Amino acid sequence: MNTHAERSPAALRCTDLRIRYPGQELYALGSPSMGVSFTVNRGELFALLGPSGCGKTTTLRIIGGFIEPTTGTVEIEGVDVTRRQPYERPTNTVFQSYALFPHLRVEGNVAYGLKMDGVPRAERGRRVEEALALVGLAGMERRRISELSGGQQQRVALARALVKRPAVLLLDEPLGALDLKVRRQMQDELVRIKQSTGTTLIHVTHDQEEACAIADRIAVMKDGMIAQVDTPEALYRAPRNCYVASFIDAGTIVRGRNVRHGGAVEVSHPDMALRGTLPPYLNEARSIAAVLPRNRIKLSVAKGSSDQGNAVRGTVERFIFSGSVFNAHVRVSERLEVRAALTIEEVAMLGEENLRPESVVALHWRPEDIVFVEDSEIAGAPRGMSVQADSLEVKG
Amino acid sequence: MASPGAPLLTGEGGSPTAGGRGGLSGAMRSAAIPLLGRLRHRGLENPLLPLPAVLAVAVGFFAPLAVLVVYSFWPTEDGRIVHHWTIANYARFFTEAAYQRMLLRSFWLVALASALTVLLSFPFAYFVAAKVRPSRRLAWILVAIIPFWTSYLIRVLAWLNMFGDEGLINKALTGIGLADSPIEFFGFGRPAIVITFVYLLFPLAFLATYIAIERINPAMMDAAADLGARPWRRLVTITLPTARSGIVAGFVFAFIAMMGDYATPQLIGGTNGTLYANLITNQFGYSLQWGFGSTLAVLFLIAILLLVVVLRLMVGGVESAGEYTGGFTRRRAPFLFGYSVLYLIFLYTPPALLVLLAFNDSEETGLPFVGFTTRWFTEVFNNPVLLDAFWTSLQVGIAAVVIGALLGTPAAVQIARVKGRLRSFNLGMISLPLFLPPLVLGLAIIVGLNALGIPRGLWTIIAGHTILTLPVVTLLVLVRLEGLDRNQETAAMDLGARPWRAFLTVSVPQALPGILAGVMIAFAISMDEFILTFLVTGSQQTLPLYIFGSLRIRVTPDLNAISALMLGASFLLLTIGALIAIGRERLRGRERVARMLTAENSP
Numbered sequence: 001m002n003t004h005a006e007r008s009p010a011a012l013r014c015t016d017l018r019i020r021y022p023g024q025e026l027y028a029l030g031s032p033s034m035g036v037s038f039t040v041n042r043g044e045l046f047a048l049l050g051p052s053g054c055g056k057t058t059t060l061r062i063i064g065g066f067i068e069p070t071t072g073t074v075e076i077e078g079v080d081v082t083r084r085q086p087y088e089r090p091t092n093t094v095f096q097s098y099a100l101f102p103h104l105r106v107e108g109n110v111a112y113g114l115k116m117d118g119v120p121r122a123e124r125g126r127r128v129e130e131a132l133a134l135v136g137l138a139g140m141e142r143r144r145i146s147e148l149s150g151g152q153q154q155r156v157a158l159a160r161a162l163v164k165r166p167a168v169l170l171l172d173e174p175l176g177a178l179d180l181k182v183r184r185q186m187q188d189e190l191v192r193i194k195q196s197t198g199t200t201l202i203h204v205t206h207d208q209e210e211a212c213a214i215a216d217r218i219a220v221m222k223d224g225m226i227a228q229v230d231t232p233e234a235l236y237r238a239p240r241n242c243y244v245a246s247f248i249d250a251g252t253i254v255r256g257r258n259v260r261h262g263g264a265v266e267v268s269h270p271d272m273a274l275r276g277t278l279p280p281y282l283n284e285a286r287s288i289a290a291v292l293p294r295n296r297i298k299l300s301v302a303k304g305s306s307d308q309g310n311a312v313r314g315t316v317e318r319f320i321f322s323g324s325v326f327n328a329h330v331r332v333s334e335r336l337e338v339r340a341a342l343t344i345e346e347v348a349m350l351g352e353e354n355l356r357p358e359s360v361v362a363l364h365w366r367p368e369d370i371v372f373v374e375d376s377e378i379a380g381a382p383r384g385m386s387v388q389a390d391s392l393e394v395k396g
Numbered sequence: 397m398a399s400p401g402a403p404l405l406t407g408e409g410g411s412p413t414a415g416g417r418g419g420l421s422g423a424m425r426s427a428a429i430p431l432l433g434r435l436r437h438r439g440l441e442n443p444l445l446p447l448p449a450v451l452a453v454a455v456g457f458f459a460p461l462a463v464l465v466v467y468s469f470w471p472t473e474d475g476r477i478v479h480h481w482t483i484a485n486y487a488r489f490f491t492e493a494a495y496q497r498m499l500l501r502s503f504w505l506v507a508l509a510s511a512l513t514v515l516l517s518f519p520f521a522y523f524v525a526a527k528v529r530p531s532r533r534l535a536w537i538l539v540a541i542i543p544f545w546t547s548y549l550i551r552v553l554a555w556l557n558m559f560g561d562e563g564l565i566n567k568a569l570t571g572i573g574l575a576d577s578p579i580e581f582f583g584f585g586r587p588a589i590v591i592t593f594v595y596l597l598f599p600l601a602f603l604a605t606y607i608a609i610e611r612i613n614p615a616m617m618d619a620a621a622d623l624g625a626r627p628w629r630r631l632v633t634i635t636l637p638t639a640r641s642g643i644v645a646g647f648v649f650a651f652i653a654m655m656g657d658y659a660t661p662q663l664i665g666g667t668n669g670t671l672y673a674n675l676i677t678n679q680f681g682y683s684l685q686w687g688f689g690s691t692l693a694v695l696f697l698i699a700i701l702l703l704v705v706v707l708r709l710m711v712g713g714v715e716s717a718g719e720y721t722g723g724f725t726r727r728r729a730p731f732l733f734g735y736s737v738l739y740l741i742f743l744y745t746p747p748a749l750l751v752l753l754a755f756n757d758s759e760e761t762g763l764p765f766v767g768f769t770t771r772w773f774t775e776v777f778n779n780p781v782l783l784d785a786f787w788t789s790l791q792v793g794i795a796a797v798v799i800g801a802l803l804g805t806p807a808a809v810q811i812a813r814v815k816g817r818l819r820s821f822n823l824g825m826i827s828l829p830l831f832l833p834p835l836v837l838g839l840a841i842i843v844g845l846n847a848l849g850i851p852r853g854l855w856t857i858i859a860g861h862t863i864l865t866l867p868v869v870t871l872l873v874l875v876r877l878e879g880l881d882r883n884q885e886t887a888a889m890d891l892g893a894r895p896w897r898a899f900l901t902v903s904v905p906q907a908l909p910g911i912l913a914g915v916m917i918a919f920a921i922s923m924d925e926f927i928l929t930f931l932v933t934g935s936q937q938t939l940p941l942y943i944f945g946s947l948r949i950r951v952t953p954d955l956n957a958i959s960a961l962m963l964g965a966s967f968l969l970l971t972i973g974a975l976i977a978i979g980r981e982r983l984r985g986r987e988r989v990a991r992m993l994t995a996e997n998s999p
Contacts, residue, residue, distance in 0.1 A: 066618050086621035093622045099615035103637040112633070113623030164623065 009078030011200035012040040012168050017062055017072035029055045029224045035072050038219055038229055045194050045201045047211040050221035056204045060170050063202065064093045076167050087116070092161035093170040098153050100145045106132070106156055107141035113164040131163035134193060151182040162193065171203045175210065187214050208248045220244045238279065241374040242289050251293040252338045255375055258288050265372060271333045272312050276370045287375035296369035297340035299328060300362045301354045311364035314338065319355050328355060330363055338363055441814055446807035446822040449866060453825050456863045457837060460844030467690035467843050477686050485691035499699065502655065502672035505586060509593035510650040514643055516594065517602040520739045522635070523732040525609035537606070543743050544599040546966050547924045549943045550959040551596055552660055554746035556951055557753060559588045559664060564749060584666030592664050593654050598743070600653065601646035608642020609635065644711050648704055655700060656833025659926055663947055672696065673835055680839065680931070686846070693839050697832070747963055754960035756953065772957035782958070785942035792854070792938060793922040796861035800918055804870035805911060812877035830867045837863060838931030852934035860932045861925060865918035872917065876910025877903060
């Protein structure tokens with residue numbers, strides 16, 4: 001739409017956001033040394049991903065203008081809106097609980113924002129119709145909110161926000177209350193709407209699959225801080241630290257004593273030593289852990305061969321079919337359990353009978369498949385997530 | 397639903413919601429087991445549980461009401477009702493314009509007062525519900541309600557001190573030179589009635605609007621702001637429409653209560669302040685026109701029902717505005733805060749002055765304050781008539797509350813557990829007395845007693861009060877029981893408790909505050925009741941009757957002393973209760989903050 005798209009400022013720029021409520025020592029967002037900062041480009045779908053309490057909704061509410069940050073600024077299209085009221089900002093929100101107005105019908109809800117802007121009636125009607133068509137609710141104008149299903153209410157909330165053509169559309173876990181099928185459908189629709197309208201979207205979610213499925217870039221948050229901002233592929237390919245690796249479930253995290261010679265590193269665990277070259281961004285990291293990506297680990301039926309540098313033997317503990325792939329949980333020792341993802345074809349080649357619990361198998365991988373991450377504190381591992389047994393172990 | 401015949405056979409008896417019908421169809425199927433035996437097996441869902449309460453309301457309320465309707469078609473000759481059907485009473489009302497004017501005038505005056513009540517209490521209710529953090533709300537509510545926990549008549553008395561040519565307001569105005577002579581507006585008359593009504597009925601309007609506003613999902617306000625609505629437009633487009641059922645409920649409650657109040661106009665209305673309620677009671681008093689009085693009462697009921705129906709049609713049904721969320725806006729609201737403080741001053745000034753006057757060493761009630769004395773209090777304790785009246789009130793109150801609780805609690809337990817038509821019927825029957833003015837109930841009772849030829853006495857007061865306390869106890873217990881998670885009892889049964897055990901060990905302890913609150917409120921209502929008591933009493937005198945009797949003659953300093961004592965007693969009781977409740981609430985508040993910090997977006 002804009003011919004100067006590349007030259008114009010970012011759709012959203014958050015700089016050094018911190019929140020600290022009066023009388024409280026801890027920061028609800030950010031830390032004394034660093035606030036939350038990130039930039040979102042025009043037309044991008046940007047996800048804030050993290051467990052409950054990580055600060056993602058707080059960040060969204062700051063952008064929407066519902067909370068004033070203690071420090072930091074929010075710029076939308078180059079304009080500082082930090083001190084502006086919600087009704088003075090070019091943002092619109094799809095709330096977690098939808099927050100539809102039960103006393104208004106569908107069209108009343110969607111037209112509400114336009115009415116507040118003083119849009120003439122005729123144009124209002126046209127735009128409401130347009131917005132409802134966009135979310136697949138054409139012809140539902142006269143319905144009452146209470147007559148709609150959860151998915152339909154969600155669409156009304158989306159239409160109500162979209163109809164104002166916000167510079168940034170904020171989505172606060174809007175799909176959380178929907179069942180899996182409808183959620184998938186809505187995910188596709190969000191992507192479609194993003195493409196057809198060119199709207200910039202900020203999407204808050206705790207579901208890493210959802211974030212990966214729809215987002216252009218993801219900010220993984222933890223304890224009021226951003227742990228990493230990257231594209232979904234980059235997050236999987238190169239998580240920066242243990243937290244990100246475990247939250248997005250990149251693979252088995254192996255922690256151990258570090259031996260470093262310049263760029264070369266060895267993480268030595270009592271059961272295995274993992275060697276490789278450190279990516280440049282980890283040069284400053286104090287401690288390094290290794291990640292064995294699930295889908296890079298190959299399994300073979302153990303034939304008595306001794307463990308080599310890039311192979312290890314173990315007993316199958318669990319073998320789970322998860323819809324598209326098989327997940328094998330292989331216990332190497334009481335300290336370490338390695339998970340491997342196998343395709344249906346791989347399982348067929350190996351023979352399913354060789355993968356039953358108690359079977360002994362060999363795991364191997366190519367050295368270049370090992371991913372190194374910063375060994376961040378596990379004590380603050382995300383709440384509500386089971387911490388993997390292998391990553392709980394005391395550092396060698 | 398696959399085979400059309402199946403539901404007919406299995407649907408009814410198996411469903412716990414079918415209530416009495418289920419029992420009947422079951423009886424036909426298995427006649428071997430006696431009906432009563434099987435009803436016993438229904439346990440807490442036994443449809444017989446609410447029966448005593450429903451019967452009590454039917455006998456004590458609907459039967460007399462029916463008699464009242466019958467009487468309205470009978471003429472009175474020589475002060476005696478004649479059993480002869482006629483529409484002469486109605487013809488009299490519709491041919492004499494004075495009666496219709498009286499009804500209309502009362503309607504307008506009371507509507508004005510109700511609207512003012514709602515209007516003035518709305519900003520305050522809004523402030524408490526939306527701007528005060530949840531942990532402090534209870535304290536605000538209690539502070540607002542405490543002045544109203546005292547006797548109705550005493551509140552009227554507090555204003556009686558204020559009005560009149562010699563009243564505190566006019567004395568103050570002339571004293572500081574703002575007026576040369578007493579201003580008529582603050583004399584006894586209609587403006588005085590309206591002001592007193594507003595003052596008397598504020599708690600009803602406040603609570604009704606407060607509950608409605610508190611249920612508004614704060615996310616909805618955020619959404620409106622997000623869509624561009626400024627604070628004022630949010631109020632008009634979101635808050636008012638969503639809270640409208642609460643606002644209208646406040647209006648209706650206030651309206652009905654005021655329409656049935658004949659004491660306030662009599663005391664404060666002066667010479668031109670007679671309202672329709674006075675017209676009705678006069679027919680049963682010295683006019684001895686029972687037939688015509690019944691007609692006036694029936695028309696009064698019809699008018700109120702019409703108003704409720706019209707308002708209901710205008711406002712529409714109630715959408716669920718969402719559950720209570722405990723949310724509030726952090727933003728400060730200095731104007732609302734200031735208004736709220738002013739409102740509290742308005743609430744506290746009359747009773748405060750009343751207490752001050754109780755210590756005034758002057759035979760005249762009123763200012764100036766000539767000296768401090770406690771002799772009026774000594775006089776109160778040495779007044780045998782007064783102590784006797786207090787004792788009667790106590791007896792009535794305890795009896796009415798005990799009977800009300802005995803009938804109401806089992807009813808609430810059963811009603812909380814079932815759904816369907818029987819539930820609606822039982823609930824409607826039991827709660828209806830709440831929604832009609834006590835004036836009508838009182839009249840119905842005396843008419844009913846008259847028809848049966850039974851003399852009035854202490855027991856008629858107790859019976860009347862029971863009809864009033866029963867719905868209060870039932871509803872408060874019911875609300876509490878329905879607020880409990882039914883899964884808790886299921887969990888208890890899963891752990892091996894039989895249904896009764898599960899109920900007694902899981903639900904009852906949690907419902908206890910509700911039962912206690914119900915009992916306390918019902919007791920307060922009974923201690924305070926005047927409108928009905930005055931009509932149904934024989935020769936007995938309760939405390940409110942004594943006060944009214946004395947007020948009609950002259951406001952004496954010892955009346956101020958009684959009022960001060962009653963104020964003090966209720967203040968003390970409430971403060972203790974409030975401190976306990978707030979202590980608990982504060983703990984809960986801290987937990988809430990902790991939860992907010994650890995999980996900002998838990999669903």
